[in-house]
Amino acid sequence: MKNYKTIILSNQEISPGYYRMRLLTPGFSETARPGQFLMMRVQQSLPPLLRRPFGIFRTGFLPADCEGMPPKEYTEILYKVVGRGTNIMADLHRGDKVEVLGPLGRGFDVGDPSEEKILVGGGIGLVPLYMLAESLASRCKVRLLMGGRTRDDILAVTEFERLGVETYVSTDDGSLGEEGLVTRVLERKLDKYPRSSVYACGPMPMLEAVYRICHRRQVPLQVSLEALMACGVGACLGCVVKGVGHTEESPRYLCSCKQGPVFRADQLDWSRLGEEPGYCEGCKS
Amino acid sequence: MDKQTMKSGRPNLTVDIGGLVLKNPVMPASGTFGYGEEYAPFLDLNCLGAVVTKGLSLRPKAGNPTPRIAETISGMLNAIGLQNVGVDDFIKFKLPFLREFTTPVIVNFFGNTLEEYGEVAARLSDIPEVTAVELNISCPNVKKGGIVFGTDPKAAHEAVSTVRKQLNKHLMVKLTPNVTDITVIARAVEEAGADSISCINTITGMAVDIKTRRPRLANRTGGLSGPAIRPVALRMVHQVVQAVKIPVIGVGGIVRPMDALEFLIVGARAVQVGTANFVDPASMITIIEGIEQFLLEEGLTDINQLIGSLEL
Ligand SMILES: Cc1cc2nc3c(=O)[nH]c(=O)nc-3n(C[C@H](O)[C@H](O)[C@H](O)COP(=O)(O)OP(=O)(O)OC[C@H]3O[C@@H](n4cnc5c(N)ncnc54)[C@H](O)[C@@H]3O)c2cc1C
Ligand SMILES: Cc1cc2nc3c(=O)[nH]c(=O)nc-3n(C[C@H](O)[C@H](O)[C@H](O)COP(=O)(O)O)c2cc1C
Numbered sequence: 001m002k003n004y005k006t007i008i009l010s011n012q013e014i015s016p017g018y019y020r021m022r023l024l025t026p027g028f029s030e031t032a033r034p035g036q037f038l039m040m041r042v043q044q045s046l047p048p049l050l051r052r053p054f055g056i057f058r059t060g061f062l063p064a065d066c067e068g069m070p071p072k073e074y075t076e077i078l079y080k081v082v083g084r085g086t087n088i089m090a091d092l093h094r095g096d097k098v099e100v101l102g103p104l105g106r107g108f109d110v111g112d113p114s115e116e117k118i119l120v121g122g123g124i125g126l127v128p129l130y131m132l133a134e135s136l137a138s139r140c141k142v143r144l145l146m147g148g149r150t151r152d153d154i155l156a157v158t159e160f161e162r163l164g165v166e167t168y169v170s171t172d173d174g175s176l177g178e179e180g181l182v183t184r185v186l187e188r189k190l191d192k193y194p195r196s197s198v199y200a201c202g203p204m205p206m207l208e209a210v211y212r213i214c215h216r217r218q219v220p221l222q223v224s225l226e227a228l229m230a231c232g233v234g235a236c237l238g239c240v241v242k243g244v245g246h247t248e249e250s251p252r253y254l255c256s257c258k259q260g261p262v263f264r265a266d267q268l269d270w271s272r273l274g275e276e277p278g279y280c281e282g283c284k285s
Numbered sequence: 286m287d288k289q290t291m292k293s294g295r296p297n298l299t300v301d302i303g304g305l306v307l308k309n310p311v312m313p314a315s316g317t318f319g320y321g322e323e324y325a326p327f328l329d330l331n332c333l334g335a336v337v338t339k340g341l342s343l344r345p346k347a348g349n350p351t352p353r354i355a356e357t358i359s360g361m362l363n364a365i366g367l368q369n370v371g372v373d374d375f376i377k378f379k380l381p382f383l384r385e386f387t388t389p390v391i392v393n394f395f396g397n398t399l400e401e402y403g404e405v406a407a408r409l410s411d412i413p414e415v416t417a418v419e420l421n422i423s424c425p426n427v428k429k430g431g432i433v434f435g436t437d438p439k440a441a442h443e444a445v446s447t448v449r450k451q452l453n454k455h456l457m458v459k460l461t462p463n464v465t466d467i468t469v470i471a472r473a474v475e476e477a478g479a480d481s482i483s484c485i486n487t488i489t490g491m492a493v494d495i496k497t498r499r500p501r502l503a504n505r506t507g508g509l510s511g512p513a514i515r516p517v518a519l520r521m522v523h524q525v526v527q528a529v530k531i532p533v534i535g536v537g538g539i540v541r542p543m544d545a546l547e548f549l550i551v552g553a554r555a556v557q558v559g560t561a562n563f564v565d566p567a568s569m570i571t572i573i574e575g576i577e578q579f580l581l582e583e584g585l586t587d588i589n590q591l592i593g594s595l596e597l
């Protein structure tokens with residue numbers, strides 16, 4: 001955990017409205033775990049005032065610039081342009097200065113390697129699943145179900161395939177892969193492989209549907225949630241989500257930047273999770 | 286660089302806040318620094334003038350519904366609802382971590398009745414690791430129709446004198462800016478036995494999502510903090526410094542060294558840094574170094590030569 005004052009190695013549009021940013025981050029990969037995130041300071045001057053949270057897509061090494069130098073360690077994030085901060089990010093270039101605080105939060109529990117795994121990603125929700133697939137693929141069967149509105153929302157699927165992950169794409173309009181919701185594919189896969197455990201990230205309505213399916217079938221589920229964040233380190237308590245047993249009289253809140261962003265489904269109060277704005281309002285699928 | 290070794294040629298940053306001696310005048314603002322441990326990976330707590338912890342109440346408090354935060358121009362609104370672990374769990378589980386550091390610990394707390402204020406003060410009074418307390422009087426008195434202690438001179442006086450009776454430590458009282466004349470409240474708490482005053486707490490504000498036409502905070506309104514409030518905070522600190530004899534600690538929108546210097550010049554004996562911690566976890570270190578650098582540039586050997594040096 002550290003604040004990296006660093007530079008951008010590359011920043012490219014990979015699909016309309018979606019970007020991949022590569023940052024120089026020496027030492028980051030030793031500590032980064034699947035499902036963790038970072039807080040990005042978009043620019044030195046204000047506004048925007050607060051940092052923005054982004055999932056860690058992957059870490060890796062580039063060859064050294066010249067002989068005798070260590071290889072360059074990098075971290076990649078994938079982001080969707082939705083507002084002020086991400087618009088500024090989209091205009092940044094190689095060599096521009098940024099600050100990232102990370103790696104932060106509790107990531108996925110990779111679980112029993114003898115169990116088959118199904119990963120469900122909705123749009124940009126795919127991001128935290130890559131490092132998870134990377135750490136699982138050599139140990140057990142991993143299937144990725146990737147959903148989006150149109151083909152533009154389907155990202156980085158070939159990178160998962162290169163890890164040996166079986167991938168299934170679905171889009172609402174049928175412009176890529178199967179036509180329909182990713183949850184329909186999930187039902188089918190669970191019919192066929194009922195002993196799988198499920199890991200999901202995406203817009204709230206998708207997560208709720210995934211939860212209902214897994215709950216009915218008693219399949220273990222972990223989800224990565226998005227909440228509004230100010231600090232990212234557990235200090236401000238702005239990012240809480242409702243935990244199981246929550247009532248108005250005796251509220252039970254979980255801190256999503258510290259105790260999450262990944263939660264076991266049975267830690268959360270699903271009846272009330274999606275009822276307030278502020279989480280991703282389906283804006284990113 | 287070891288901040289404690291006073292090498293010759295380096296200006297003195299030590300300040301005395303009514304007997305509370307700090308190695309430098311920079312500390313976090315309550316509620317923006319957790320219980321200290323959250324930020325320990327990012328900066329050396331031993332470099333700070335003091336650590337100020339999240340506001341405590343007698344019993345644990347779950348806080349407000351979400352969304353609790355909203356970013357605005359150069360600021361943020363929060364309605365966390367004073368979520369905290371309660372004074373007993375703080376002493377048992379959070380305070381031991383802070384014992385590892387040499388930095389004084391200032392514990393912020395609040396109550397919803399006079400009795401609660403007194404009870405929390407009594408429990409903190411016997412704890413040796415607690416150097417001083419900061420009394421948050423920006424909360425409603427549930428027994429008196431919800432009138433906010435800090436907006437009424439009589440209620441503020443009562444809260445402070447109740448705590449004063451239970452407490453044998455330095456008593457800092459934090460004022461709310463949501464009043465017509467802050468000097469009236471400042472004089473009331475001074476008379477009730479406060480050792481120092483910190484101001485300001487957040488300014489009540491609101492933001493609306495124009496698409497959903499709903500308030501952006503579940504609580505409808507929240508407290509504005511960050512650079513947006515700095516001029517208001519500075520004006521109020523200036524007024525309070527003029528109105529009372531006890532030391533004043535300046536809070537509100539401090540992000541850069543020059544912001545802290547403004548408060549010191551108008552007469553704040555120390556400063557608290559809040560929202561800036563979220564933007565840059567090392568901002569307090571930058572501010573301390575910047576203050577020292579400024580003193581050198583100005584040819585001053587002691588920070589106390591700068592404090593209250595406002596030319597009028
Ligand atoms: C743990 C975590 C991981 C995330 N990972 C990614 C990622 O890998 N890629 C990615 O593109 N985005 C990710 N997000 C969401 C991302 O942080 C927001 O999209 C970003 O903060 C928006 O900033 P902005 O200034 O562009 O938008 P703003 O102008 O601040 O807001 C524009 C719109 O985005 C919504 N929004 C703002 N912040 C959030 C948020 N934190 N969560 C959900 N919606 C938000 C607002 O409600 C509004 O509708 C993640 C969020 C969290 C909490
Ligand atoms: C998220 C958040 C939580 C806060 N919690 C408390 C608190 O528990 N007790 C308190 O006295 N002040 C609290 N404050 C107010 C700050 O201590 C400070 O007075 C205010 O934010 C102004 O300073 P700033 O502009 O530097 O943030 C809180 C502020 C924020 C932003």
Ligand code: FES
Pocket residue numbers: 228229230231232233234235236237238239240255256257258
């Ligand atoms: S974002 Fe501040 S506590 Fe989670």
